[in-house]
Amino acid sequence: MLQKKNLWWLVAVAAFAAFPLLITNPTYTSIGFFTLIYMACASSWNMFSGYSGYIALGSAVFYGTGAYAMSLISIHANMAPGAAMFWLVPVGGVVAMLIALPFGWIALRVRRHTFVVITIAVFFIFQLGASNFSFTGGTSGLALPFITWDASYYFVPFYFVALGIVIFIAILSAAVRRSRFGLQLLAIRDDEDRALGLGVKVTSVKIVGFTLSAFTVGMCGALYAMEQGQIYPQFVFTPVFDVSIALMTFLGGLGTLTGPLLGALILESSQQWLTISFSNGSLYLILFGALFLIVILFMPQGIVVYVRDRVNKKADLARVASAATSPGSDAVLSGSTPS
Amino acid sequence: MTGSVYALMATGLTLIFGVMDIINLAQGILVILGAYLSYALAVHLHIDLFVGLLITIPTMFIVGIVIERAFIGRLKGPEKTAMSILVTYAVSLLIEGALNIIFSTNDVQLQAWYVNKSFAIGSVHFGYIYVAGFILAVGLLSSLYFMLYRTRFGVSIRASLADQTSAALVGIDVRRVSTICFGIGVAVTAAGGMIYGATNSFNASTSYDLISRLLTIIVLGGMGSLGGAMLAGVGMVFVGDMVGVVWSPIWSSMSYFIVLTIVLLVRPQGLFGKPVVRVA
Amino acid sequence: MTTLLEAKNISRSFGGLKALNACDLEVEKGSITGLIGPNGSGKTTLFNVITGYVRPDTGTVTFNGEDVTGAEPDKIFAKGIGRTFQLTRIFGRMTVLENMLVATQHDEGWLRSMTRSKSSTADVDNAMEWLDFVGIARLAHLQAGSLSYGQRKLLELAYVLVASPDVILLDEPAGGVNLTLINQIADKIRTLNAQGKTFLIVEHNMEFVMNLCTTVTVMNQGCHLVSGHPTAVRANPLVLDAYLGGGDDEELEEVARG
Secondary structure (H helix, E strand, O other), X not given: OHHHHHHHHHHHHHHHHHHHHHOOOHHHHHHHHHHHXXXXXXXXXXXXXXXXXXOOOOOHHHHHHHHHHHHHHHHHOOOOOOHHHHXXXXXXXXXXXXXXXXXHHHHOOOOHHHHHHHHHHHHHHHHHHHHHOOOOOHHHOEEOOOOXXXXXXXXXXXXXXXXXXXXXXXXXXXXXXXXXXXXXXHHHHHXXXXXXXXXXXXXXXXXXXXXXXXXXXXXXXXXXXXXXXXXXXXXXXXXXXXXXXXXXXXXXXXXXXXXXXXXXXXXXXXXXXXHHHOOOHHHHXXXXXXXXXXXXXXXXXXXXXXXXXXXXXXXXXXXXXXXXXXXXXXXXXXXXXXX | OHHHHHHHHXXXXXXXXXXXXOOOOOHHHHHHHHHHHHHHHHHHHOOOHHHHHHHHHHHHHHHHHHHHHHOHHHOXXXXXXXXHHHHHHHHHHHXXXXXXXXXXXXXXXXXXXXXXXXXXXXXXXXXXXHHHHHHHHHHHHHHHHHHHXXXXXXXXXXXXXXXXXXXXXXXXXXXXXXXXXHHHHHHHHHHHHHHXXXXXXXXXOHHHHHHHHHHHHHHHHOOOOHXXXXXXXXXXXHHHHHHHHHOOOHHHHHHHHHHHHHHHHHOOOOOOOOOOOOOO | OOEEEEEEEEEEEEOXXXXXXXXXXEEEOOOEEEEEOOOOOOHHHHHHHHOOOOOOOEEEEEEOOEEOOOOOHHHHHXXXXXXXXXXXXXXXXXXXXXXXXXXXXXXXXXXXXXXXXXXXXXXXXXXXXXXHHXXXXXXXXXXXXXXXXXXXXXXXXXXXXXXXXXXXXXXXXOOOOOHHHHHHHHHHHHHHHHOOOEXXXXXXXXXXXXXXXXXXXXXXXXXXXXXXXXXXXXXXXXXXXXXXXXXXXXXXXXXXXX
16 A cells, blocks of 8 residues: 555656656746746645644745845855856755744744734735845846856756755655654644643744745745846745745645645646746736636645545545444554545 | 725724634735726716715625625635635735736826815825825724614624624524625725725735735734724824835835734734633 | 642732632642532633643642743643643544644653654554543544544543643533443543542532542632532532522532532
């Protein structure tokens, strides 16, 4: 059972690795790159917000911070344009974590409804700051050392680094889900006060979760900046980013492992395709909004849970029946553990 | 004086949150929609901005009821509030896209003969539109207040604000109260939007700045506290304007968020919110 | 007998209402102490003060000779005071076993406590033992949200026990459950008490209190009224007065009938 599941993951990774090698058109590699970036960010967001139920709408803060860290360091260190800049990707993640720590410390003092609003407010502080301070280049942004790779394979290295980040966050999410830390996050989602009364140090658990989730998003921001070669505050600090990754996660299944990956895969690839096919951004907004409404209203649990429920329904019914009819039997214990 | 307009818009948002546990992220774009409605009436039908409110307020009330019935009322379960944020955001994207297509993304401002006129008392100049906006906002806020505290329906609303389950137990149709509240909360955006549109140039994306300010105000006032929202609205606009005048308009929005951060460090429940009850 | 848990001179107001007014409470080691009083006499507030959910305006809470006043609920729990809630509170979207594992305590740093696997064999075995003790081991892998009210009560008791606290505060353990289950819960409490656990129980079911408790404390209007052996307390005229004054006729009858 577990073997088969791992096999599927391997097949998926192999398929993603083969994609840019089989379809060499740079347009599609670029679409693949952005899709992977969003898969990583949605997964990372889910690792905190999905598990703990604290919906954050300020992840663009980490994305932007990562992007600016990459840009400022590479510019001021006079780095030679090229592969060496990839080393700054994890640095962008660490800088994002350093921002996340005080951010979380302030924002996580309040309960979840207020938390959402504060994350939005903090996001606007960063957006305003980036557009107005001189060291960030204001609204004209920053230009990074210009990478002169050939256009036909320019996106390929970025694609593989992004794939590496996705694999990293998928493994991290799975590890958190299996750890006591993940259990504590889930307990906070279900009843924070009760968890507190059972010895869970809720504040530290929340802050650590929040900070941890900033790391991957920061790395993605840094990678994005390097790929673009030029960043603007309105593109790296955008509210659309925050809501997109939340939407992707809801679409796939909040709190599940595969949900955010699947949701991002579907949404981001179709979005990239739509923007290339229709240049009208407003039409895209309407389509995006409508799709979102359909998902939330008809599949509020997300695709993964929707499908799993359909598949498991029979098994569950049988299990409940056997538990009810044979008290004390081990029938239930040998059943599979719901993930 | 613009503070009273923000107070009005924030009160709508608070009313919706308090009664329904719904955070209406679409409030920003609905204000802009209200402004565009006034704009369309003024430009195409030559209806005066204030007279036009007789049409736009009921229209926005119906828009609110439609949104509530079609989307919000269907949300259930423990993640209802979180889902409401996403649903209302999706609604606001829909409206934003539609407004962009209908009105283009160019900035517009509402025009009327009195918009740029002012009168002076001593050496202080008062713009007519600001004074009229102030009177309108105060008038609407007091009628809202009257409705909440002096009518039978107001009692139902306040009961639902205090405790939805108990309100349902004493025979209040919470479902109906919710729908009407959402309608009222959205209807005030018609007036707010008109004044906002006459005093600022706007397009659909202005809603992001607007909603972030409104959210700051309702958190500051204490989520669900109507009086808190009104006071925080007036107070924040004052602070924002002072920062804008003394320092630079760029930092005026920033001052909102900094005040918010400081207040929350000292009082996590906001200025007028009830402390978090940890044991139910 | 030594005092295990002591609350002294506790006051706490909510707005204008004095929920607790210089209230005292003593729980002796190894006892099953009943805490009764008319509705609104401050029993649950006192529970909340002891377990750290509500900070008292004045007074001290001492546990094992250590001052624990105003400590956060997680610290209090780690020190060995466990509690259940009047309306059961479980983690509905987790399995019964996962519910149990949340409460598992280890004396370790925060980093280790987060990185450790949630389901080490020892922890799972321990959790299963307690589930078995309260009789719901067969439900271990079901979603806790799908349990019946009675099963939730048992689960709540079990996950408090999993951390082996020294004293267990039960808020209306017999409320809203059927007679068979009431007796079952009473039996579990006696068994645990025989093993050395101390209990403090808020309960309106007088029969349950009088049969089970070794000591009974009566509260009225936020104050400690009398304490003593159940039979002595029942005969005390002050107690009848308190219930009469509170206008709680039904409970008065129950006290009188005992």
